Amino acid sequence: MTIGTWLFTKMRGELVGTDGEGNRYYLDKRTIPGLRRKRWVIYNGVAEASRVPAEWHGWLHHTTDAIPPAGGLPRKPWQKEHVPNLTGTDHAYRPPGHSLSDGEKPKPPYEAWRPG
Numbered sequence: 001m002t003i004g005t006w007l008f009t010k011m012r013g014e015l016v017g018t019d020g021e022g023n024r025y026y027l028d029k030r031t032i033p034g035l036r037r038k039r040w041v042i043y044n045g046v047a048e049a050s051r052v053p054a055e056w057h058g059w060l061h062h063t064t065d066a067i068p069p070a071g072g073l074p075r076k077p078w079q080k081e082h083v084p085n086l087t088g089t090d091h092a093y094r095p096p097g098h099s100l101s102d103g104e105k106p107k108p109p110y111e112a113w114r115p116g
Helices: 003-012 054-060
Strands: 013-018 024-028 039-042
Touching: 003 013, 003 039, 024 054, 039 054
Parallel strands: none
Antiparallel strands: 013 024, 024 039
16 A cells, blocks of 8 residues: 555545455545545555455445445355466466466367468
């Protein structure tokens, strides 16, 4: 977090809640007629937007005005656990045949066309 973000948050932010990862969510103290109040998140650790849970994402983007409960919403049995965005890391998904994946490249299931 930069000094500007910290100062802005201290002066204008009202803490409304935290999520399971420790991210803190703020609402602007000022109310300007005709405009929505600004909402933002201060990440606990690396600032990665995919770490915001769905219920808080909806609140941040003004989809809902309901602040999620402290323990989060009840999870359905079919819901999966959150997986962070690993793009650009050594753990990123690379399909078979990718130039950076380990192992031998598979042969394509077709034969290239040759004219004549």
